[in-house]
Amino acid sequence: MRLIISILEAFESLSANKLRSALTVLGVVIGVAAVISMLSIGKGAQAAITSQIESIGTNLIYVSPGSTRSNGVMSASGSAGTLTMDDAKSLESLPNVVAVAPEANGRAQLAYMGNNLNTRLVGVTHAYATVRGLSLTAGTFITESNQISHASVIVLGSSVAETLFGSTDAAVGKSVKVNGLPFRVIGVLASKGSTGFMNQDDQVFVPLSTAQTRLVGSSNFRGALVISQINVKAADTSAVDEVVNAITATIRARHNTIAGSDDFTVSSQQDSIDTATSVTDTLSLFLGGIAGISLAVGGIGIMNIMLTTVSERTREIGLRKAIGARRRDILTQFLIESTVLSLLGGVLGVAVGWAIASLMGQVQLSGTTITPQVSLDSVLMATLFSMAIGLFFGIYPASRAARLLPVEALRHE
Amino acid sequence: MIEMTDLIKTYRLGSVEVPALRGITLRIEDGESVAIMGKSGSGKSTLMNVIGCLDQPTSGSYVLDGRNIADMNDTDLAMVRNQRIGFVFQQFNLLPRATILRNVEMPMMYAAENRPPLKEIRTRAEEMLKIVGLGDRLNHRPLELSGGQQQRAAIARALINRPGVILADEPTGNLDSKTGAEIMDMLLKLHIDNGLTLVIVTHDPSIAAQMSRVIRLRDGLLENGNG
Numbered sequence: 001m002r003l004i005i006s007i008l009e010a011f012e013s014l015s016a017n018k019l020r021s022a023l024t025v026l027g028v029v030i031g032v033a034a035v036i037s038m039l040s041i042g043k044g045a046q047a048a049i050t051s052q053i054e055s056i057g058t059n060l061i062y063v064s065p066g067s068t069r070s071n072g073v074m075s076a077s078g079s080a081g082t083l084t085m086d087d088a089k090s091l092e093s094l095p096n097v098v099a100v101a102p103e104a105n106g107r108a109q110l111a112y113m114g115n116n117l118n119t120r121l122v123g124v125t126h127a128y129a130t131v132r133g134l135s136l137t138a139g140t141f142i143t144e145s146n147q148i149s150h151a152s153v154i155v156l157g158s159s160v161a162e163t164l165f166g167s168t169d170a171a172v173g174k175s176v177k178v179n180g181l182p183f184r185v186i187g188v189l190a191s192k193g194s195t196g197f198m199n200q201d202d203q204v205f206v207p208l209s210t211a212q213t214r215l216v217g218s219s220n221f222r223g224a225l226v227i228s229q230i231n232v233k234a235a236d237t238s239a240v241d242e243v244v245n246a247i248t249a250t251i252r253a254r255h256n257t258i259a260g261s262d263d264f265t266v267s268s269q270q271d272s273i274d275t276a277t278s279v280t281d282t283l284s285l286f287l288g289g290i291a292g293i294s295l296a297v298g299g300i301g302i303m304n305i306m307l308t309t310v311s312e313r314t315r316e317i318g319l320r321k322a323i324g325a326r327r328r329d330i331l332t333q334f335l336i337e338s339t340v341l342s343l344l345g346g347v348l349g350v351a352v353g354w355a356i357a358s359l360m361g362q363v364q365l366s367g368t369t370i371t372p373q374v375s376l377d378s379v380l381m382a383t384l385f386s387m388a389i390g391l392f393f394g395i396y397p398a399s400r401a402a403r404l405l406p407v408e409a410l411r412h413e
Numbered sequence: 414m415i416e417m418t419d420l421i422k423t424y425r426l427g428s429v430e431v432p433a434l435r436g437i438t439l440r441i442e443d444g445e446s447v448a449i450m451g452k453s454g455s456g457k458s459t460l461m462n463v464i465g466c467l468d469q470p471t472s473g474s475y476v477l478d479g480r481n482i483a484d485m486n487d488t489d490l491a492m493v494r495n496q497r498i499g500f501v502f503q504q505f506n507l508l509p510r511a512t513i514l515r516n517v518e519m520p521m522m523y524a525a526e527n528r529p530p531l532k533e534i535r536t537r538a539e540e541m542l543k544i545v546g547l548g549d550r551l552n553h554r555p556l557e558l559s560g561g562q563q564q565r566a567a568i569a570r571a572l573i574n575r576p577g578v579i580l581a582d583e584p585t586g587n588l589d590s591k592t593g594a595e596i597m598d599m600l601l602k603l604h605i606d607n608g609l610t611l612v613i614v615t616h617d618p619s620i621a622a623q624m625s626r627v628i629r630l631r632d633g634l635l636e637n638g639n640g
Contacts, residue, residue, distance in 0.1 A: 002531070005522055009511075016510050319506045322467060323570065324495020324523040326488050406467045410506075 003336075010337040013309070021341065024305045028345020028389070029352055031295030032382045036353025036374065038291045041360055042284025044372035049276045053269060055192070057133050058237045059098075060269040061244055063087075063230040063251065066262055082263040087251055088230045094246045096239040101128040101231040104208055106216030111177040112164040119160055120203040121178070123211020131233040139172040139187030146186075146207040150214075154183040158191040159201040178206070179215060240268045298345060299389035306338050306397035317401050318409025327402040334398035335391060342390025346383045353382070415441040415464060415578070415610070420473035422459050422633075433459040435633035436473070443577065446604055446611040448621035451630035458582070460630065461614050465500060465580045466493045478577065488525075495523050499571030501581035501600070505563040507555035513566040514538055514551040520574050541569040545599065561592035568599060578610040579603070585620065597623065 014021040065082040088102035101124060108121035128134070129141040137158065146153050154176065156164070161171040168188045175182050183206065192200040206215065212225045234243040248266050257263055310317070317330055357372035422434040433456045441447055451457045462468040463475060466482055469490070475482040478497060485493065494500075507516045517538040521529065529537070542548055545565040547558075555563050564584060571579055581600060585593030597620060604611040613620060621627045629636035 002522065002528075005531075012510050315506070316508060319502075319508070320519070320523070321491065322465070322494060322500050322506075323520040324491050324525075324574075326491040326523070326525065328488075329491075329523060407462050410467070410502075 006333055006336045007340065009333065010340045013313075013337060014340060017309075020305060024301050024341055025345040025348065027298035027301035028295070028342050028386055029298075029349040031291065031298040032346050032349025032386050033353035033356060034291035034294050035288055035382050035385075036350055036378055037356040037360065037372070038287035039284055039378045040353070040357040040372040040374045041370065042280060042287055043375060043378075044357075044361070044370045045283065046277060046280035047373055048370050049280060050273055053273050053276060055133070056269065057131075057233065058269050058273070059234040059240055060131065061232040061234060061240060061247065062267050063091075063232065063247060064228070064265050064267075065226075066264045082255065083227050083230060085225060085227060087254060088227065090250055090254060091230065091232060091247055094243065094250065096235040096243050096246075098233045098235055099127045099131045101125055101131040101233075102208060102227040103128065103229050103231065104211050104216055104225075104227045105229070106211075108178050108204070108215060109180075110160065110164060110204065112174065115164045117160065117163050119157070121211065121215060122203055122205050123208040123216065124205050125208050128205070128231065131231045134192075135190045136187045137168050137190045139185070141187055142205055142207050147209050150209045151207055152181065152183045152210060152214075153186045153207065154178060155187040155189060155205040156185060157189050157201045157203045159199065160204055161185075161188045178204075181214065237270075240270060244268055295385070295389065298386075299342070299393040302338050302341050302390060303393035303397060305341070306334060306394055307400070309337070310334065310397045310401040313401075314404060314409050314412040317404050318406050318412065321404070321406035322410060330404075331398045331402040334401050335394045338394025338398070339387055339390040342386045342393075343383070346386030349386065350379050350382055414443050414476075414478060415439070415612075416474075416476040417463075417470075418474045420463065420470045420475055422456075422463060422468070423471045432633055434463070434470070437633075437635060439628070439635065441610060441612065443610055444604075444608045445626060446601070446624040447613070448624040448627045449612065449614045449630065450616070450618075450621055450627060451636075455630040456633040457614050457630045459633075461580060461582055461612075464578075464612060465498050466490045491523075492525055495520055495525070496574055497576050497578060499568075499574070499576040499579045501564070501567055501571050501579065501584045503583040503586040505555070505560070505567045505587070507563055507566060507570075509555050512552045512554055513547065513558070513563075513569075514542065516555065516566060517541055517570045517573055520570060524574065537573060538569070541573050542566065544572075545569045559592075560588050561595060564588060564592075564596050565599065568596070568603070572603065572607075575607075576609070578612065581611070581613045583614060583616070585615075585617070 063083065083102075085102060088100055091097060091100045104123040106121055107118060109118050110116060124142055125147050126142055126144050134141065136155070139155070141155055142153065145151075156171055158168050161168045164176060165171040165174065171185045171188050174185050176185060177183070189201070208227070212227075232243065232247060234240045244266050248262075251264055252258070252262065255263055320330060354374050357374050361371050417437050417439040420434055420437040420439075421432070424431045424433055437460065449457045449460060459468070463470055466477070466485075469485075470483055477493065480493070482490070482493070507513065508519075514535070518534050521534045521537065539548070539551060542551055545568055547562060547565055547569070550558060550562065555566065558566070579600065584600065585596055588596060600611060600613075601623060603609060611624070613624065615621055
């Protein structure tokens, strides 16, 4: 029997039981739509997080203090005050290093008139704006002379400015209280949005020297002022690995440590992207796996309906065999029917999944819009997979039909 | 030519063996018309199924046109049914979903070798339906036709692959006597015009009387000795 005729006959027999076929197809539609929308949301989340991290710059390297060991007891990572301004200075001369921005951070209470809030306070040098790619909507950033003079000046994140002053424009020139001390606002940052880990607009910046001496400062056992983190900007993304190695070697030499017992950690932005990607990949796999279960249930629906069809059409199978249908003709016929069902479900499911995914794109999740990405390979995969499901779950009913003895099938009422 | 020698067919019902045919030796020449008669349970349906290659004998030989059916596999049997035998059933057995034109085309669609192009199949099916007087009903579905018309469509289907043998199992059993007589006339005319071998299973002595030979079965054996 020619393929095109078999396909025609499949449609003919499926349309003879329209409701039944539609319900079976619906099962596959739901499964495929779930897979497509879940995978696309996972992809969208991944893209959103990656682009946020990349917006900070892929050539960023962070040096943070490690944990200290005293009498064999390990304290929490990052808790040790092992990094100093001198460490930061020593990195400036390394090749392929464009800028070095040490920071000291903590939390602070800000007040202006009746408004007050608690936010992240970061003590920075002028290099910080370059390294982190910050831009301002009003005023200026911390300058070198602010740092030298321990000036009481502050730059506000956009949401901080809005909370305290009602708008980002009104803040510059005003005086705010930081932990009770008066600071003059010299600039407001442009909004950057959330990275998914923290809200970049909810922080304020003061000169590093001011922070260390008056706000969040602490000193190590030698009396040197410690810093919380050193941000290093490499010349370009390809130089990152080389710079990471150079930084590690430099600080190791200064701290007299050896590999394995370092009291600091060097990580690059790429590490954050890798971590985020592996997290979202796992998430996608998990969501897709759950959606896949409903696809398998859809497949069982196909098998169920095909078994019913075969027993209802036993007489027809007998007749077809009597007029010369071979086993493989009957097998093909029923396999085509189940594949048509599942493929129809697959195609409709892709459309519905697409629609669900773009609907999800309208919804904001904690301030971030995830734009679901329906990729061609997830569409192809879902379609092929649904077809495979039709074949797989169709094989048993079809071979049952093909094995029927013509005499008995013809006698069947 | 149909040749059977000591043909035995036994069915198995659980552990019990039920003999249906107990040693049939029979020869039907090309172009003969034969009625098979007998009470129900006499084995005539089984004989019919074996002649039609729907079933294979347990022992003995059945040679159709020089080929031993007992040696054939499933696919070969399907081909023999497709090419050499035309079935006419009491219940017509037309596919209700398809038009009678498509019903008539079906055996040609299953032709494994030398299948003609679709256009030729269509032309041939239309010709066959004209011959049986349904030229104006091509695109009707079986249930839109009378019983007599359905049986004619079934006859057209049986003849489309130009078989050598027409096997009819009570072809008039579901029809009133007038329509039944018309169908019998048509079968006899096709038998004579095309030199077809016609084998009819029937209860009706008036139908048997129109055949050149009558074979009677009783308890799985030929009543009038081996034919």
